[in-house]
Amino acid sequence: MEGPVCPLPLKHDDQIILGHGSGGRLTHDLIKNIFLPYLSSPPLLSGDDFARLTRPNGEVVVSTDCHIVSPLFFPGGDIGRLAVCGTVNDIAVSGAQPLYLTAGFILEEGLPVQTLVRILESMRIAAQEASIQIVAGDTKVVEKGKADGLFITTTGFGFLPEGRTINGSQAQPGDxxxxxxxxxxxxxxxxxxxxxxxxxxxxxxxxxxxxxxxxxxxxxxxxxxxxxxxxxxxxxxxxxxxxxxxxxxxxxxxxxxxxxxxxxxxxxxxxxxxxxxxxxxxxxxxxxxxxxxxxxxxxxxxxxxxxxxxxxxxxxxxxxxxxxxxxxxxxxxxxxxxxxxxxxxx
Amino acid sequence: MEGPVCPLPLKHDDQIILGHGSGGRLTHDLIKNIFLPYLSSPPLLSGDDFARLTRPNGEVVVSTDCHIVSPLFFPGGDIGRLAVCGTVNDIAVSGAQPLYLTAGFILEEGLPVQTLVRILESMRIAAQEASIQIVAGDTKVVEKGKADGLFITTTGFGFLPEGRTINGSQAQPGDxxxxxxxxxxxxxxxxxxxxxxxxxxxxxxxxxxxxxxxxxxxxxxxxxxxxxxxxxxxxxxxxxxxxxxxxxxxxxxxxxxxxxxxxxxxxxxxxxxxxxxxxxxxxxxxxxxxxxxxxxxxxxxxxxxxxxxxxxxxxxxxxxxxxxxxxxxxxxxxxxxxxxxxxxxx
Missing domain, CATH: 3.90.650.10 (PurM-like C-terminal domain)
Structure with missing residues (x-):
């Protein structure tokens, strides 16, 4: 069950281990002790996977997610479908309707175009199913051996109907x-x-x-x-x-x-x-x-x-x-x- | 001047080469012939570095950028300052005031926390200078040798004053x-x-x-x-x-x-x-x-x-x-x- 041990809390002279990407206690420790002291804002501090952004006429909801799944293709999906769905879902759980997505690609030199195309087609289908538009993107390439095929970071946003408050701090006894x-x-x-x-x-x-x-x-x-x-x-x-x-x-x-x-x-x-x-x-x-x-x-x-x-x-x-x-x-x-x-x- | 040659247009059985990340002709070819057939929307087709998103009461401007600079630190800056400024600038050139940023981190196992902290501090300072909030983030870790230190993908957005239309298709003879x-x-x-x-x-x-x-x-x-x-x-x-x-x-x-x-x-x-x-x-x-x-x-x-x-x-x-x-x-x-x-x- 337990991964490699790293004493908590994380200190500045420690090294990042795989567990820091697990979403579990080590990730929480990394975010709380390393990220939040530097990158902090009320939405980040709320502990939800999305940020509600106040603006005069309603609220925009935004979320971002890096995708690094290995292998790139697996039964039932691939990194492209994952990159769209992961972020769509992070927006949707706020109660907002996801509408727009951005996608940033880090590609490894030597990646077969065929592979990229399969992934893009999968993203297109997932975006269609989710009724969202991919509205901005970026692509970078790194030398062979400096990334693992490709990584995709997606950011999504949607708009929240007025008066809706669904988040991790709303659970009540009896629910x-x-x-x-x-x-x-x-x-x-x-x-x-x-x-x-x-x-x-x-x-x-x-x-x-x-x-x-x-x-x-x-x-x-x-x-x-x-x-x-x-x-x-x-x-x-x-x-x-x-x-x-x-x-x-x-x-x-x-x-x-x-x-x-x-x-x-x-x-x-x-x-x-x-x-x-x-x-x-x-x-x-x-x-x-x-x-x-x-x-x-x-x-x-x-x-x-x-x-x-x-x-x-x-x-x-x-x-x-x-x-x-x-x-x-x-x-x-x-x-x-x-x-x-x-x-x-x- | 010229990098390695790859015949245009890019075909499905070609391979990605470094030039596809150059921002030049090969990048344009990759986007036009490989990305756009799959991931397309009016904002992506406009050819600008930002997406203007229509909503009932005004427009949100969004842009995303992956940062893979090597080395991570260089005279005058580092990947953190770059990740904030690159996206802030992509929003600002639309005429919008950048307000919010998301940041996705892909970290290589073994990255010294000290290095990460220097970069986060640099992001904090740049965000403060730009008067923007970092409102959502994500962190993934890949095995040693599967990334190069760290990569940062930022997505920014801002709001556009009504009636402002600044973009790449507005240049006029005499300007x-x-x-x-x-x-x-x-x-x-x-x-x-x-x-x-x-x-x-x-x-x-x-x-x-x-x-x-x-x-x-x-x-x-x-x-x-x-x-x-x-x-x-x-x-x-x-x-x-x-x-x-x-x-x-x-x-x-x-x-x-x-x-x-x-x-x-x-x-x-x-x-x-x-x-x-x-x-x-x-x-x-x-x-x-x-x-x-x-x-x-x-x-x-x-x-x-x-x-x-x-x-x-x-x-x-x-x-x-x-x-x-x-x-x-x-x-x-x-x-x-x-x-x-x-x-x-x-």
Whole structure:
């Protein structure tokens, strides 16, 4: 489970290790102790994956994401689809409608144009599906061996309907925790494509633009408190972030969390916990109890929410902690991911 | 002058070469023939470095830029200052006031935190100078040897005062062409720092946020037609882009173009033309003749415009071409940069 150890907090004479890109505790430490002292603003300090920008007539929502997945192509997607969907989803979980995307490409000398074209075509399709325009771009090339194929950084923005406040600090005791489908598919699909499973598995990444699903969900459950996509660090890390932001506890029921049997099997063989594995086409929704059933039904009607499930509730006790009631009836603390388990998965 | 040859147009079974990142003809070919068929929208098709986004109450301007400069530190700046200023300037040349920036970091495993901190501090100072907020970010880490220290992709946006239309297609015959200072400083400073000059030169990069200078310029010359920062590909390539967008000719007077003696000497030794070398703290302004003097005076009063000069005029003849009247009185065509001469300078 745990990656290489680096004593916290990170100090100026330490070195960056892979775990600093994990989305887990080391990433939080890097951001809190290294980035925020230098690059700080109210939106960055809020701890959400998006920035709400005040302007006279409404608010613009913006988010940025670097994509470095290896390999570039994997079952169910590729770096291009990932680059579009990752940022679309970060905007959509604010409750805003994503409208525009920028894309910056860092290409390695020697990259076959054919490869680039496959990726661009994939971006085009994903952008079309998400109904967004790619409005600005940049391309740089570095010498062979100075990058790994290509990296894509996307920045998205959208506009927020007035009066909508959905973010990680809105969870309230009594709220119901929903997920839109099975956990861990993306991370394990990428791992399988690298040949690191030691056996072949028919696991597809779930990478998808979720703004349509979220729109349907919000129509059914307009008082939704929190939406977030459990990417790096998985469900467990994402819920820990929200529990800390909202200063609430959470109680999950292990037997209700949807996990594909092939993902479960792969995780058991490798000693991974699927609750820490990245997803790229799933959302967590935290909704008031009286809207939970409507939210669940709305997700079930959408192609990307067929396996949506109610997995737990927000509690007053244990503020900042996520507890898991296991299949055998025990209760254990589900902590934030500590190090890195699967580098280069997004 | 010319980099490695790659037959145009780029085809699907070709490979990416360094010249595709040059900002010159090969980059244009890559964008036109490979990117635009897949990722296209009116703002991307306009050929400007920024996207104007229509919304009910005014327009948002956005631009994105990947930064891969090597080495990370050079006289006068570093990748952090470059990453802030490059994008601030791309927004400012639209006539918009840059307000917000996002930053995506791709870090190489093993990067000393000290190095990162120096760069972040430099970003902070540049952001403060430019009066912008960094509002969203992302960090990924790749294995040692899979990137070169770090890469930074920034996306900026600002808001455009109503009724302002400044872009590459607005140049008109009779307009005066101004530059805000000496050409080629940035590219040669980076080259010198790499030890590629073969001698030591006291050349500082000009990297700077130009929104303040542009604000002063526009107050003095409110009918300015075109503003652009001559980065990759230098003055010659940038003016060729504008000449093509506006379908006008241009005539430059070589003896009026400001060039630092040390840059001139370095270029002569290496066989470079300073008009093709990147700048990171200079603008080209194309203004109606009756506002040219006021524009020039406004630049002279600003710290970043002390060496501003009138270097030529827009002509009706030779549409799409830039001509240079040389010191000895001959006239030659100043073409767009063909290949790559200085990779990794921004």
């Amino acid at each position: 119901v925790i929903l997920v839109s489908g099975s956990m861990g598919d993306h991370g394990i699909a990428v791992l399988a494509e690298r040949g690191e499973l030691g056996f072949s598995a028919e696991i597809q990444s779930d990478v998808a633009p979720l703004n349509g699903l979220i729109q349907d969900l919000l129509a059914a459950a307009p008082h939704t408190h929190v939406l977030r996509d459990p990417t790096r660090g998985g469900l467990a890390t994402t819920l820990n972030e929200i529990a800390a932001q909202s200063q609430v506890g959470m109680l999950l029921y292990e037997n209700t969390i949807p996990i594909n049997p092939a993902v479960q099997a792969a995780c058991e063989m490798l000693g991974f916990d699927p609750l820490y594995i990245a997803n790229e086409g799933k959302i967590i929704a935290i909704v008031p109890p009286d809207e939970a059933e409507a939210a669940l039904e709305a997700m079930h009607r959408h192609p990307y929410g067929k396996s949506a499930a109610r997995i737990g509730e927000v509690t007053r006790n244990d503020a900042g902690r996520v507890l898991l009631k296991t299949r055998i009836g025990a209760t254990r603390i589900l902590d934030m991911l500590a190090g890195e388990i699967l580098p280069r998965i997004c | 005066v062409i101004l530059v805000s200072g000496s050409m080629g400083d940035h590219g040669i400073a980076v080259l010198a720092e790499r030890g590629e000059l073969g001698f030591s030169a006291e050349i500082q990069s000009d990297v700077a946020p130009l929104n303040g200078l542009i604000q002063d310029l526009l107050a003095a010359a409110p009918h300015t037609h075109v503003l652009r920062d001559p980065t990759r590909g230098g003055l010659a390539t940038t003016l060729n882009e504008i000449a093509a967008q506006s379908q006008v000719g241009m005539l430059l007077y070589e003896n009026t173009i400001p060039i630092n003696p040390a840059v001139q000497a370095a270029c002569e030794m290496l066989g470079f033309d300073p008009l093709y070398i990147a700048n990171e703290g200079k603008i080209i302004a194309i203004v109606p003749p009756d506002e040219a003097e006021a524009a020039l005076e406004a630049m002279h009063r600003h710290p970043y415009g002390k060496s501003a000069a009138r270097i030529g005029e827009v002509t009706r003849n030779d549409a799409g071409r830039v001509l240079l009247k040389t010191r000895i009185g001959a006239t030659r065509i100043l073409d767009m940069l063909a290949g790559e001469i200085l990779p990794r300078i921004c």
